[in-house]
């Protein structure tokens with residue numbers, strides 16, 4: 001079992017990572033549940049079939065539990081689903097001392113966290129992540145839903161009381177979800193420094209390698225990297241932008257290829273490599289681009305995805321998504337592992353590099 005203490009929005013909470021923790025929730029959450037009234041467990045349909053029963057019976061050792069089941073997938077981060085969840089909470093007589101519990105991936109976490117932030121002007125919530133991507137979404141206190149106009153447009157900062165990460169649950173994840181979540185971990189490794197990155201490169205050359213028992217320690221390190229950046233941001237405004245590494249092109253790929261054609265993480269992996277190429281181009285980095293690409297390709301990331309779209313389309317998409325000024329796009333470049341840098345890069349430079 002590994003524990004990381006997270007500081008976010010003037011609140012401190014533990015992220016506990018271990019094998020089979022879902023069978024120990026009754027013990028692990030004993031102190032957290034003290035003085036609370038009831039649990040509202042939120043789970044999507046796919047995760048319900050796998051992990052509802054044992055989670056419910058563990059929680060029920062501490063407090064009465066009501067369970068809300070939502071459809072799987074990004075579509076549940078909606079105003080409609082939020083309204084249903086709130087009405088359900090009221091019907092089940094959840095009061096100010098109730099605790100919402102998200103069992104699932106980033107979708108369950110974001111919806112449940114936002115619902116908790118607004119229910120009776122704010123109740124507590126706990127995350128029980130079941131995806132690899134949740135190592136990203138469990139740090140930073142961001143919660144929210146999508147609007148028709150765009151992703152994550154309604155939200156709140158509302159850190160959880162605790163995150164209990166049973167990594168055994170990752171083993172039922174489809175490969176596509178391993179790959180998607182792992183890309184954010186790779187991003188954290190590039191942001192951290194040589195040691196974490198070398199470790200991943202040495203040990204992971206395929207999706208199967210991602211499922212190593214070492215994944216617990218990689219998740220811990222990844223969480224520490226994000227937590228450090230989020231904490232630093234509270235003192236030094238804007239450091240948090242480093243977490244956008246790989247996301248400028250990544251978001252454009254997701255949007256222009258169509259969500260579903262490419263996962264978030266696949267877009268981020270292609271975007272990461274492009275950020276390294278751009279760093280070389282701008283004279284900021286000295287990356288061996290061939291070597292970096294080969295590694296990402298071996299993990300199954302679609303490194304030629306940008307070639308499916310015109311450079312002009314991608315640049316226009318970036319301009320709608322990211323800060324721009326006078327024909328420059330605000331970009332996160334990387335000098336070397338652990339040394340990110342914010343830069344304004346000319347649109348034309350990006351267009352030309354995409355065309356190459």
Ligand code: NAD
Nearest residue numbers: 046072073105106107108130131133136137142169172173
């Ligand atoms: P998700 O929650 O939709 O899970 C992905 C899919 O895997 C779903 O179909 C789910 O049913 C299934 N699943 C989950 N756990 C499983 C398991 N153990 N076994 C088998 N299937 C399982 O998506 P995600 O990738 O975890 O998260 C993506 C969301 O996270 C996005 O909406 C994104 O905006 C959000 N996010 C939030 C933050 C944040 O800081 N709040 C950060 C990153 C991402």
Ligand code: ZN
Nearest residue numbers: 184247264268
């Ligand atoms: Zn991301």
